[in-house]
Amino acid sequence: xxxxxxxxxxxxxxxxxxxxxxxxxxxxxxxxxxxxxxxxxxxxxxxxxxxxxxxxxxxxxxxxxxxxxxxxxxxxxxxxxxxxxxxxxxxxxxxxxxxxxxxxxxxxx
Amino acid sequence: xxxxxxxxxxxxxxxxxxxxxxxxxxxxxxxxxxxxxxxxxxxxxxxxxxxxxxxxxxxxxxxxxxxxxxxxxxxxxxxxxxxxxxxxxxxxxxxxxxxxxxxxxxxxxx
Numbered sequence: 001x002x003x004x005x006x007x008x009x010x011x012x013x014x015x016x017x018x019x020x021x022x023x024x025x026x027x028x029x030x031x032x033x034x035x036x037x038x039x040x041x042x043x044x045x046x047x048x049x050x051x052x053x054x055x056x057x058x059x060x061x062x063x064x065x066x067x068x069x070x071x072x073x074x075x076x077x078x079x080x081x082x083x084x085x086x087x088x089x090x091x092x093x094x095x096x097x098x099x100x101x102x103x104x105x106x107x108x109x
Numbered sequence: 110x111x112x113x114x115x116x117x118x119x120x121x122x123x124x125x126x127x128x129x130x131x132x133x134x135x136x137x138x139x140x141x142x143x144x145x146x147x148x149x150x151x152x153x154x155x156x157x158x159x160x161x162x163x164x165x166x167x168x169x170x171x172x173x174x175x176x177x178x179x180x181x182x183x184x185x186x187x188x189x190x191x192x193x194x195x196x197x198x199x200x201x202x203x204x205x206x207x208x209x210x211x212x213x214x215x216x217x218x219x
Contacts, residue, residue: 031206043210094206101151
């Protein structure tokens, strides 16, 4: 049983499309993270949020604590957005992390 | 900016060899983590450490050991590499609630 579930697993979009990746979790959390991993391996943190909504450029992350659900939106998608997006949560105690299996996004020019 | 570095980006080893993967962080974090990442399985925790000389098993510690002699350095050791340990290995360090990842080491065991 995975504490964090993401959907879809794979996503292909045309450049310019609006993209949504979903994340559901089953444990109590202190924070939820959206991570980005480009081919080659390195992981960078896009957002850390515990309530509401955050926006950075064309990326928007939302979280609904009551429903234990988060979404990552990408507006006006671009080929450079092609990457694996990983949802992760931090436990209430702050010392455990649970990861989703990732969503592989390909944006076609 | 937090910097987490790993000793190698790519590594090829033979079955039975002893393998050392090193991770260094420059932010004085107490917490350090080793994960492996496999297609369809996501990130799985191998070992973590909350302090120098302190280690705790994660979800998949079998076949691995770790060493943390200095705060900034956390090493992952494969005592006798096997082909099922071919994977991407990611180190992370962090303060409570957030982690910062290294670039990863892609290990191939032949």
